[in-house]
Amino acid sequence: MKAFLRKEWMENLRTGRLLILGIIFFIFGLMNPAIAKLTPWLMENMKDSITDTGIEFGEVTISAMTSWTQFYKNTPMCVIVIVLMLGGIFVNEYQKGTLVQVVTKGLSRRKIFFSKMVNVYGLWTLMYLVYFGVTYGYTVYFWPEDKVESILFGAFCYWLFGMILLAFLLLFSAIADNVGQVLLGVGAVVAAMFFLNYVPKLQKYLLLRLTEGLNLSLGSLDAEDFVPAVIISCISVVICSIMGMALFDKRDL
Amino acid sequence: MTANVLEINGLKKHFGEKNVLQGVDLIVPEKKVFGFVGRNGAGKTTTMKIILGLLAADEGTVNVCGKKVHYGNTKTNRFIGYLPDVPEYYSFMTPAEYLRLCGEISGMDEGEIKSRSDKMLELVGLSQEKRRIKGFSRGMKQRLGIAQALLGRPKLLICDEPTSALDPMGRKEILDVLVAAKKETTIIFSTHILSDVEHICDEMALLEGGKVVMQGTIEEVKQRRRSAATELRLEHETDTKALMKAFAELKKLPSGDILLDDPAKLPEIMRYIADNRMDIVKIEKQEATLEDIFLEVIQNNSK
Numbered sequence: 001m002k003a004f005l006r007k008e009w010m011e012n013l014r015t016g017r018l019l020i021l022g023i024i025f026f027i028f029g030l031m032n033p034a035i036a037k038l039t040p041w042l043m044e045n046m047k048d049s050i051t052d053t054g055i056e057f058g059e060v061t062i063s064a065m066t067s068w069t070q071f072y073k074n075t076p077m078c079v080i081v082i083v084l085m086l087g088g089i090f091v092n093e094y095q096k097g098t099l100v101q102v103v104t105k106g107l108s109r110r111k112i113f114f115s116k117m118v119n120v121y122g123l124w125t126l127m128y129l130v131y132f133g134v135t136y137g138y139t140v141y142f143w144p145e146d147k148v149e150s151i152l153f154g155a156f157c158y159w160l161f162g163m164i165l166l167a168f169l170l171l172f173s174a175i176a177d178n179v180g181q182v183l184l185g186v187g188a189v190v191a192a193m194f195f196l197n198y199v200p201k202l203q204k205y206l207l208l209r210l211t212e213g214l215n216l217s218l219g220s221l222d223a224e225d226f227v228p229a230v231i232i233s234c235i236s237v238v239i240c241s242i243m244g245m246a247l248f249d250k251r252d253l
Numbered sequence: 254m255t256a257n258v259l260e261i262n263g264l265k266k267h268f269g270e271k272n273v274l275q276g277v278d279l280i281v282p283e284k285k286v287f288g289f290v291g292r293n294g295a296g297k298t299t300t301m302k303i304i305l306g307l308l309a310a311d312e313g314t315v316n317v318c319g320k321k322v323h324y325g326n327t328k329t330n331r332f333i334g335y336l337p338d339v340p341e342y343y344s345f346m347t348p349a350e351y352l353r354l355c356g357e358i359s360g361m362d363e364g365e366i367k368s369r370s371d372k373m374l375e376l377v378g379l380s381q382e383k384r385r386i387k388g389f390s391r392g393m394k395q396r397l398g399i400a401q402a403l404l405g406r407p408k409l410l411i412c413d414e415p416t417s418a419l420d421p422m423g424r425k426e427i428l429d430v431l432v433a434a435k436k437e438t439t440i441i442f443s444t445h446i447l448s449d450v451e452h453i454c455d456e457m458a459l460l461e462g463g464k465v466v467m468q469g470t471i472e473e474v475k476q477r478r479r480s481a482a483t484e485l486r487l488e489h490e491t492d493t494k495a496l497m498k499a500f501a502e503l504k505k506l507p508s509g510d511i512l513l514d515d516p517a518k519l520p521e522i523m524r525y526i527a528d529n530r531m532d533i534v535k536i537e538k539q540e541a542t543l544e545d546i547f548l549e550v551i552q553n554n555s556k
Contacts, residue, residue, distance in 0.1 A: 003357035007343060014345035014385075096341040101401065104305050104335040105358040109325065249325060253307055 001111040004102070008119040017085060018123075024081055025127040028074050029134030033142055036066035064146035065217070067139040071132075072214040075158050078131055082124050083165060087182045089116055090173035090248075100253050113174070113245045120166050128159050150223065154213025157226055161210040164233045165189070167240035174247040204228050207236070256283050256319075258332075258409045258439045259304065264313035266299055273299050275463030277313070281409075281456075286435050288450035288471075289443040290543075291460035292551065297443045298338070300460070301413050305335055318408050331359070334402030334438070338414040340394055344387035348379050348397050351386065352404055359405045366404075373400035377430055392423030399430050403438065410440045416449055428453055447543040457543075459550055466550055474546060482539040483513045488532035499525060510535070 012018040043060050093099045103109065132155050139146075165186055172185030197208050209229035215221040259281040266274040273296040281287045291297050302308040304315055306327030315322040317329040342351050349370055356366030374380040377396035386397065395415055402410055412431065416424040424446075431440060432453055442454060450457055451471060458468040467474055486509065487493045493511065497503050500522060504512045513519060526533060 003354055007346075007354055010350075011343065011345060097337060097339070098341050098343060100307065100337060101335070101340070101342070101355070102358060103307065104330050104333065105355050105401075105405075106328075106330050106360065107358045 001107075001115055004107060004112060004115040005118060008115055012119070012123065021082070021085060021123065021127050022130060025078060025131040026134055028078055029131040030138065032070040032074060032135040033067040033138035035070050036062055036139075037142055039066065064139050064143040064148050067135065067143070068148050068151060068217060069214060071135050072154075072158070072211075075131075076211070078128070079162050079165060082127060082162065083169060083183070083186055086120050086123065086166065086169060087173075087186075088179045089120060090170075091176055091178055091182060094177065094253065097253075103253060109249050110245055113170075113248045116173075117170055117241060117244075120170060121163060124162050124166055125159070128155075128162065148217050149219070150213070150216040153223055153226075154216045157210040157213050157216075157230065160230060160233050160237075161207060164207055164210075164236050164240075167237040167244075171240040171244040171247070174244040174251060205232055207233055257281060258283050258318060259441070260314075260316045261300070261304075262314050264300065264303065264315065265311045266296070266303065266308065267311060272463055274303075274310075274313075277460070277463070277465055279458055279465055279468070281439060281441060283408075283439055284435070285455040286431065286440045286442055286453050288454035288457035289441055289460065290445065290447065290450055290457055290547065291443075292445055295460045296463055297460055298413055301335075301411055301441075301443060304411065305333065306330060331405070332408045334405065334407035334410045336395075336398040336402045336410070336412040336415050339391075339418060340398035340401075342386045342394065342397065345385055347385055348374060348382055348400070351397070352401060355401045355404055361405060369404050369406075370400075373404055376400065376403070376433060378426070390423075392419055392426060395419060395423065395427055396430060399427070399434065403434055407438055410434060410438045411443075412440060413443050414445070415442070416444065416446060424449070447547055451543055459547065461550055467546075471543070474543070475540070482545075483516065483519055484510045484535070484537045484539055485513070485533060486510045486535040487526075488534050492529070492531040495529070496522070496525065496531070 039062055040060050099112065102112065136151075168186050168189045169182060172182045176182045176185065193206055193208050196202050197206055203209060204225055205228045207229060209226060210233060212221060212226075216223065216226070257280050259279065261277055261279040264274050264277040265272070277296070277300060279300075289297055289300070299308060303310050303324075304317065304322060306322050306324055306329065309324035318332045320329050320332075322329045343354075346354070352370040352373065353366055356370065361369070371380065374382070377400045379393065379396060379400065382393070386394070389397070398415070399412075402412075415431075416427050419427065428449060431442065434440065435453075442450070444450060454471060456468070456470050457474060458465045459474075460466070484506070487496065493505070493509075496511065497505060500518065502513070502515060502518060503522075504514070506512050513522065
């Protein structure tokens with residue numbers, strides 16, 4: 001399995017996947033404090049035109065909270081980017097037939113699935129660390145005195161949200177024949193979550209709760225409000241991974 | 254005593270309504286180049302995928318080196334090297350890196366991987382190639398395919414139409430490499446190019462209608478042909494016309510020669526020629542080619 005994992009890593013490096021993701025996540029991470037920092041300047045420039053419309057606004061206060069608010073706004077983009085970039089991680093190999101060679105050499109399908117899973121989860125974790133680290137570093141640099149509550153836990157919840165979507169991506173990859181089917185499957189899961197979120201009683205159990213880290217920092221939600229969704233997500237990741245592995249065992253290559 | 258590397262008994266497989274394999278029986282002895290012949294869609298690739306455990310059979314058994322093949326993760330693949338019709342690789346790797354990956358997956362040790370990789374790349378003429386596989390031609394990919402397939406010293410090398418997509422030069426290169434590989438392993442060579450089979454195979458089997466309808470050495474298969482054609486030419490055109498009129502089964506070729514497909518009729522025709530004092534210029538028994546046999550079998554099966 002070590003050999004196949006090394007091949008996955010080599011593919012990340014040589015196809016430019018790692019570089020592209022690294023650049024995108026670094027820029028997204030940088031944008032959060034940068035937009036916060038530039039907000040007064042932007043408002044000042046737009047002041048005259050906005051005042052002409054009759055809208056009045058007072059003093060704009062910029063703090064570390066502004067940067068973290070931006071962080072939560074940009075994280076969905078990061079999730080979309082990683083899903084799009086990794087949507088073909090299995091199906092591209094089915095279409096080319098490269099896995100046939102590997103299987104006929106004696107590598108078990110479970111080891112292949114596990115290696116791909118480690119690569120997918122590892123890439124997301126690494127990129128998310130870059131994204132979070134850049135935002136955290138610059139926010140502390142620009143606003144050293146500001147303290148924002150529960151940033152780590154809120155960020156962990158969003159990371160877990162990414163993990164569950166990637167777990168579904170792996171599950172659909174085990175049965176799909178093309179990237180479109182994989183993305184459609186993941187999209188359907190997200191759509192179902194939004195649909196169920198309209199039922200207030202269900203909200204605290206749904207995976208979408210994991211995206212509400214900002215409310216945690218603002219104090220409108222407590223950490224306990226996230227616990228059911230965290231537990232359900234962890235169980236879902238494990239179930240999706242096991243199901244994906246079982247389905248991959250039986251698919252025609 | 255010669256052992257059998259591959260034994261297939263009563264293999265059946267259907268896809269939807271279509272019965273692709275309808276009871277395939279096949280025995281492949283050791284150290285032979287075995288031609289597996291059949292028209293497109295005859296079920297050659299399906300049979301090979303079942304041997305490799307990539308497809309589940311509906312019925313029947315497959316044994317490789319005495320061990321039963323199981324669908325999914327079959328242990329028998331350690332005896333097999335596989336060359337698909339259009340081999341695809343990780344294009345971001347160099348040939349040496351790809352062989353290293355194959356060696357590690359197969360469980361070979363570091364030293365053996367290095368020595369075998371060098372030897373195999375030398376055998377297929379890619380030892381100087383340091384480029385990534387991305388820029389390789391089809392022929393180069395096919396040669397690399399043979400290198401990876403032979404890397405682990407397999408007892409059985411399965412080649413699925415390895416020459417069908419190549420130009421004459423590429424075909425010759427692959428056939429030469431397979432002839433060289435024959436010393437080390439048994440080769441199953443699936444193809445519909447019959448001249449390739451005649452060129453390198455010791456034995457062959459013909460798959461038609463989901464069954465093996467003919468199996469044996471190339472000579473045995475040729476001798477089994479039911480109709481051996483005879484060509485003859487008479488001195489005078491008037492005699493030719495008279496003979497054609499007397500025997501309706503005779504055909505006239507564009508060259509002016511007369512073709513007789515049924516050898517049983519030959520004595521009667523010769524008697525007629527002698528009785529009528531016709532002059533024979535040429536009489537020649539046509540040796541059957543594999544192509545003739547292939548076409549004859551297919552025609553008989555589709556009747």
